Amino acid sequence: MLSWMFPPVPERRLLPDTRGRPMPWVIGIMMFVTVVVAAAGLAIANSASVVRGGVENRYSIQIPDGGELAATAASAARSAPGVTAVRPVPEADVRKTLKSWLGDAASNADLPLPSLIDIDLAAGADPAAVEQRVRSTVPQARFTAYKEQLAPLARSLTALQWLALGLVVLMAVATAASVVLAARSALEANRTSIEIMHGVGATDEQVARLFQRRIAIDAFIGGAAGAGLAALTLLLVAGVSGNIMGDLVGGSLIGPGGMLLLALLPLAFTLLATVVARAAVLKALRAAL
């Protein structure tokens, strides 16, 4: 199936050896951008998944006036069916969070603070029943699902994933377009040689194979170099931000499946370039006699 990639030496000489041709550079740059964007998309998808998983069954109880009512509400929550964990949030943590917005004013003892209680429910538990149990003892308690609070973030992450996917597709289209231009340029540069080959009985298939192989090699070299450079860049970025991001999502940003997908990108682009080059060359050759 890949015999066209490994023709006899004389056949490899049929096209001139034009070292320094731009095609590998173009593909390399596109591959670099594609891998970085795809990695970002996968990292976002992974982060979104981790965040969603972490808050799927987590709820928050807020009691505006706090105080003893918080303990009552916590006790009611613990007795509700399906509740697996109840964690009153320490006031210090609340003030620490507020400090980001209020500055030192967050430490003011006169600042009225609500009491917060985080609760986790078992999968399939009925949050309405838990809410009813809590509110039957502390009517002013507000029951909020974490996923509702994080819905805007989840939507943003989803949008970013689609954006990354769209960019990868756009890069693939741009790669295909540049391959078509490169193929046409190569055909034009070798027009006389092609006429001679046709004149001595070469078929379109035989001529197309020459260009298809040349572009496949260029695409593979450029793709591998671009992907390699992107991998180094991503490792560097991961080294700088790995601790923060790792803590945030609780582990690696890109799983083994994602790594495999990234590793396959240069091969996929090489395949794409080869198919597009072949089609472009055959179409151009058919325009001649």
Place this chain on the structure above:
Amino acid sequence: MKRWERGRTLTAIVEFDSVGLRYGTGAEVLRDLDFRLARGGFYFLTGPSGAGKTSLLKLLYLAQRPTRGRIRLFDEELSEAPRDALPAFRRRIGVVFQDFRLIRHLSAFDNVALPLRFAGKSEAEVEGPVREMLAWVGLADRASARPPTLSGGEQQRVAIARAVIAQPELLVADEPTGNVDAEMAARLLHLFDALNRLGTTVVVATHDMSLIAATRGAQLLRLEGGHLGDPTGNLRHPPSAVGLA
């Protein structure tokens, strides 16, 4: 096999019926060409510059389709043959171009080997014949030289070697001796003659009257203003190839 009016059983390798050719929307450069070339014949094509000789040769070696009329080569109607069918016929035709048309980055050896390699011959089948042919045209020691390093005459000989390496059934040459000295011209003519005796039909476009005079039994085709003269009627009803030899 076809039976012609003269009652002799002959095979025409080339048949043109009412063939015309124009480029784009210009005037016809070839008009109403009606002729047949006998298999195994030796033909010289002459005519003033601009008469359409090169255009006629292009039709013969399938680099151009006629804009009207019918062309049969090797007993096949090829005027409207599908593109994919043409390479197989081109492999049966050897062409010597006026401007040599060698691939500049390939060695003389590789240029001569082109027809054999595209025909799917193995390197073992290519090596011997190509070396032999290069020796025959006096370029054995220039096998690895590339065309830009060869003189005009040497390039012409490489082009001729390439045209005949696959022992074509039809050899078409456009001014093949234009860039070689008299001695080499005589050798090349001898080569064409030898091929012709082996059965190859030879069509040579030339202005060189000495070349024509030196070839016994060859027929003269004169093209003028896009028309082919046929005063003897032999082109419509070609004599046998045996009679030409």
